[in-house]
Amino acid sequence: MSDTxxxxxxxxxxxRAARAYDPVPAPRPNVLSVGxxxxxxxxxxxxxxxxxxxxxxxxxxxxxxVYSIAVLGLNLLTGINGQFSLGHSAFLAIGAFACAILIRDxxxxxxxxxxxxxxxxxxxGFLFGLPALRLEGLYLALATFALAVATPQILKIxxxxxxxxxxxxxxxxxxxxxPVVPFGLNIDPAIFRYFFTLAxxxxxxxxxxxxxxSRTGRAFMAIRDNPIAARAMGINLPRYKATAFGISAMxxxxxxxxxxxxxxxVHPDSFIFTIAILILVGMVIGGVGWLPGCLIGGISMxxxxxxxxxxxxxxxxxxxxxxxxxxxxxxxEMQSEFNRLSYxxxxxxxxxxxxxxxxxxxxxxxxxxxxxxRLFS
Amino acid sequence: xxxxxxxxxLEASYGAINxxxxxxxxxxxxxxxxxxxxNGAGKTTTLRAxxxxxxxxxxxxxxxxxxxxxxxxxxxxxGVAHIPEGRGTFTTLTTEENLHLGAMARPxxxxxxxxxxxxxxxFFPRLxxxxxxxxxTLSGGEQQMLAIARALMLRPKLMLLDEPSxxxxxxxxxxxxxxxxxxxxxxGTSMLLVxxxxxxALELADNAYLIETGSIVMSGEADTIAADESVRAAYxxx
Amino acid sequence: MSELFMQQVVAGFxxxxxxxxxxxxxxxxxxxxxxxxxxxxxxxxFSTYIAWQCMAWGLHWVLAFPLAIALSFVGGFLTERIIFKxxxxxxxxxxxxxxxxxxxxxxxxxxxxxxxxxxxxxSPFGDGSFMGSTxxxxxxxxxxxxTILMLIGLWAFFSFTRVGLAMxxxxxxxxxxxxxxxxxxxxxxxxxxxxxxxGAVAGILIAPVxxxxxxxxxxILLYGFAGAVLGGLTNPLGAVIGGFLVGVIENLAGTYLDWxxxxxxxxxxLVVHLHGMFAEIKLTIALLVIIVVLVxxxxxxxGRKIVQRV
Numbered sequence: 034m035s036d037t038x039x040x041x042x043x044x045x046x047x048x049r050a051a052r053a054y055d056p057v058p059a060p061r062p063n064v065l066s067v068g069x070x071x072x073x074x075x076x077x078x079x080x081x082x083x084x085x086x087x088x089x090x091x092x093x094x095x096x097x098x099v100y101s102i103a104v105l106g107l108n109l110l111t112g113i114n115g116q117f118s119l120g121h122s123a124f125l126a127i128g129a130f131a132c133a134i135l136i137r138d139x140x141x142x143x144x145x146x147x148x149x150x151x152x153x154x155x156x157x158g159f160l161f162g163l164p165a166l167r168l169e170g171l172y173l174a175l176a177t178f179a180l181a182v183a184t185p186q187i188l189k190i191x192x193x194x195x196x197x198x199x200x201x202x203x204x205x206x207x208x209x210x211x212p213v214v215p216f217g218l219n220i221d222p223a224i225f226r227y228f229f230t231l232a233x234x235x236x237x238x239x240x241x242x243x244x245x246x247s248r249t250g251r252a253f254m255a256i257r258d259n260p261i262a263a264r265a266m267g268i269n270l271p272r273y274k275a276t277a278f279g280i281s282a283m284x285x286x287x288x289x290x291x292x293x294x295x296x297x298x299v300h301p302d303s304f305i306f307t308i309a310i311l312i313l314v315g316m317v318i319g320g321v322g323w324l325p326g327c328l329i330g331g332i333s334m335x336x337x338x339x340x341x342x343x344x345x346x347x348x349x350x351x352x353x354x355x356x357x358x359x360x361x362x363x364x365x366e367m368q369s370e371f372n373r374l375s376y377x378x379x380x381x382x383x384x385x386x387x388x389x390x391x392x393x394x395x396x397x398x399x400x401x402x403x404x405x406x407r408l409f410s
Numbered sequence: 411x412x413x414x415x416x417x418x419x420l421e422a423s424y425g426a427i428n429x430x431x432x433x434x435x436x437x438x439x440x441x442x443x444x445x446x447x448x449n450g451a452g453k454t455t456t457l458r459a460x461x462x463x464x465x466x467x468x469x470x471x472x473x474x475x476x477x478x479x480x481x482x483x484x485x486x487x488x489g490v491a492h493i494p495e496g497r498g499t500f501t502t503l504t505t506e507e508n509l510h511l512g513a514m515a516r517p518x519x520x521x522x523x524x525x526x527x528x529x530x531x532x533f534f535p536r537l538x539x540x541x542x543x544x545x546x547t548l549s550g551g552e553q554q555m556l557a558i559a560r561a562l563m564l565r566p567k568l569m570l571l572d573e574p575s576x577x578x579x580x581x582x583x584x585x586x587x588x589x590x591x592x593x594x595x596x597x598g599t600s601m602l603l604v605x606x607x608x609x610x611a612l613e614l615a616d617n618a619y620l621i622e623t624g625s626i627v628m629s630g631e632a633d634t635i636a637a638d639e640s641v642r643a644a645y646x647x648x
Numbered sequence: 649m650s651e652l653f654m655q656q657v658v659a660g661f662x663x664x665x666x667x668x669x670x671x672x673x674x675x676x677x678x679x680x681x682x683x684x685x686x687x688x689x690x691x692x693x694f695s696t697y698i699a700w701q702c703m704a705w706g707l708h709w710v711l712a713f714p715l716a717i718a719l720s721f722v723g724g725f726l727t728e729r730i731i732f733k734x735x736x737x738x739x740x741x742x743x744x745x746x747x748x749x750x751x752x753x754x755x756x757x758x759x760x761x762x763x764x765x766x767x768x769x770x771s772p773f774g775d776g777s778f779m780g781s782t783x784x785x786x787x788x789x790x791x792x793x794x795t796i797l798m799l800i801g802l803w804a805f806f807s808f809t810r811v812g813l814a815m816x817x818x819x820x821x822x823x824x825x826x827x828x829x830x831x832x833x834x835x836x837x838x839x840x841x842x843x844x845x846x847g848a849v850a851g852i853l854i855a856p857v858x859x860x861x862x863x864x865x866x867x868i869l870l871y872g873f874a875g876a877v878l879g880g881l882t883n884p885l886g887a888v889i890g891g892f893l894v895g896v897i898e899n900l901a902g903t904y905l906d907w908x909x910x911x912x913x914x915x916x917x918l919v920v921h922l923h924g925m926f927a928e929i930k931l932t933i934a935l936l937v938i939i940v941v942l943v944x945x946x947x948x949x950x951g952r953k954i955v956q957r958v
Binding site: 170 | 731739745751755757935
Binding site for chain 3: 461463482483486487491492494498499500501502503507510511512514515518560564
């Protein structure tokens with residue numbers, strides 16, 4: 034008979050309820066963490082880029098920053114608080130149209146619209162979050178999807194035409210065509226716009242990092258990880274969940290305003306549900322729950338759908354040294370063929386990403402860092 | 411007597427957690443073997459390992475056939491009927507449909523299956539009364555009877571029972587164990603019984619093994635163990 | 649006025665039949681994997697194109713339709729085996745992204761192969777009114793009958809066949825199903841195949857009405873979702889009823905909602921001219937249905953309440 038050992042109970046072997054995603058773990062309070070160092074380097078890069086790249090790139094780069102803010106907004110809701118949204122294009126639209134109306138009908142300077150848009154978007158998000166409290170996972174995804182599909186139609190209805198410009202939309206700066214550089218500074222408006230957007234992004238990013246390290250942030254994450262336990266610990270679920278929606282909508286709404294300022298016009302059909310899908314995919318590619326990933330998300334939103342253009346460059350680059358370049362239709366013809374397959378390529382790339390890097394860039398980075406640590410320990 | 415089930419050095423784990431640390435035991439042809447132990451000792455894991463539901467290594471021989479690497483569905487087809495913890499009833503399907511499902515692993519001989527269903531109803535008249543009712547509306551004891559009947563539909567070589575007494579009133583538990591005893595005696599179906607209710611289990615079983623945190627700490631004939639007061643006090647709590 | 653009403657009800661029933669098919673497809677996959685397949689509509693659209701192509705190559709519809717449906721079945725089965733099986737334990741968001749990817753792939757591929765111009769598809773049931781009635785057309789009657797026949801066939805399959813029972817068991821309780829020898833993985837793939845087949849039927853039936861083009865199925869899918877939610881995601885019969893209801897509601901709302909609202913305001917002395925505003929947002933109404941049902945009674949009319957255990 035073997036020795037009897039009355040060891041302590043081993044952990045229960047019953048399987049945990051499947052998580053909706055694998056979020057990157059909560060940030061440790063380490064100022065010089067890999068994430069922060071990389072963020073600083075990236076920030077540095079973002080600041081100097083306009084001076085090195087061609088002027089033509091300024092517009093898409095500004096758009097990347099705008100979309101990064103939108104992805105950040107969604108990440109605060111889904112990655113940090115665990116609530117799904119397939120409808121953030123609606124909040125983007127609210128921000129954009131609020132901005133346009135404030136500029137055209139109320140006469141506020143475009144830079145000052147941002148705080149007001151933030152408040153409006155927060156209220157909208159909070160109000161949506163309240164009935165959404167009862168919905169979980171899939172049902173919430175459906176409801177937000179419904180919201181996203183409905184938004185362009187609602188914006189076009191006759192009742193609101195005076196404000197939204199109806200089917201044709203509205204221009205933000207009918208007199209000057211471009212946002213005016215304030216204080217009469219002698220800077221190229223496009224460059225000023227880029228830095229303005231970047232500044233707003235940095236402010237929002239820092240505030241978000243502070244948020245997730247705060248009590249509120251911890252409450253959000255507790256709700257994400259185990260809502261029932263969170264409630265048992267005394268966290269007021271309705272209040273926090275609705276607030277999370279509000280904050281998320283607020284950030285995405287500000288992105289919407291910046292979008293409107295960048296594009297200088299607002300149009301209901303710019304905010305169809307496809308945008309919401311792109312934001313969601315951007316969040317997944319960047320890494321759910323990993324805030325620094327929002328920039329990668331922004332890049333994916335701008336460049337991924339038009340990968341086709343790069344695919345044919347790639348095909349030619351491979352075919353030429355092999356001497357079979359002649360087999361392919363010349364440049365623009367092939368490009369237009371590939372363009373028709375744009376979204377096919379987009380879909381294939383998405384599937385590859387899910388198979389190879391399901392936790393997005395954040396997960397990849399985490400895996401690399403873990404491996405590096407093991408090598409050096 | 412030869413063994414219908416021979417388990418050698420079975421190890422099992424859930425992810426990184428090692429639950430079974432190399433256990434060995436046997437079930438005799440036509441016999442009842444019981445695995446006893448406290449919560450979390452690894453009894454349920456043992457049954458699940460035999461059925462291929464957890465990562466396992468070692469050797470599991472069913473009637474001489476090595477089933478260690480097989481998938482659950484195939485192990486079932488070789489004649490192992492597993493009644494899981496909580497009975498595993500298909501609550502949204504009717505009683506009769508549950509019985510039909512028990513025969514899913516058998517060749518599709520409608521006549522034989524119908525015969526067996528009738529036999530189940532004779533054996534368990536309560537089930538016949540409720541044949542078209544949703545199985546989820548049956549009482550705990552009735553669901554246990556249904557689970558046993560469903561297992562029998564397979565005409566199994568070996569029945570694995572995971573805590574049949576769980577959640578049932580003492581009177582019903584007594585009934586169930588009587589049914590099991592009769593079953594074993596009349597049909598010679600071999601059984602491997604996992605139980606927390608040690609006294610009942612030892613009454614029914616021929617052989618017993620005690621598991622503690624993944625290892626077997628004691629084995630022997632059920633009567634011997636039941637009679638040994640010090641063992642009872644130390645391990646079985648009565 | 650009442651003839652218009654009856655016509656709208658009948659029309660609603662006819663399109664409702666299609667929504668019922670989509671809703672059923674959606675619920676079948678939901679029962680297997682507890683996710684909503686956002687690409688269901690695109691797969692149905694692709695199947696419809698396959699049918700069209702067969703007919704364009706000279707095949708009579710009697711052969712082309714079953715062929716397209718059979719191919720869709722195989723396609724759905726293979727999609728599950730090849731694309732979903734490797735990620736079956738992945739988080740929900742991964743699945744959602746893969747569905748999105750499938751949507752993009754099928755949509756783009758259809759546009760590439762058959763391009764984005766609208767194609768006219770003749771109805772196999774013929775044009776014109778049904779037996780001279782002013783209420784219902786031949787194609788509408790065809791849609792309703794075909795759908796009902798298919799639904800009866802499915803019901804019989806699930807109630808009386810061994811495979812049907814095995815599929816129901818696999819959906820209800822996968823672990824117990826394994827323990828009785830059901831090959832759950834195969835059942836899941838079968839479910840996908842059947843859902844794809846049903847979707848193909850829906851697409852083929854609706855093509856003569858909405859014209860064949862790669863973006864034809866999105867709004868129909870949404871109506872299907874609305875029907876499934878209304879009826880209850882856990883209940884196939886509910887999904888079907890929900891689909892029919894959504895069809896009728898959508899049609900009636902499109903025709904009458906402006907009038908109803910204007911009359912309501914008139915009743916309290918306010919003159920309001922809506923200029924057909926609400927007819928434009930039929931889709932929004934369907935979506936509002938989704939939201940309202942989800943908030944008030946998430947399990948739908950016939951679904952089961954899902955209790956969360958800790």
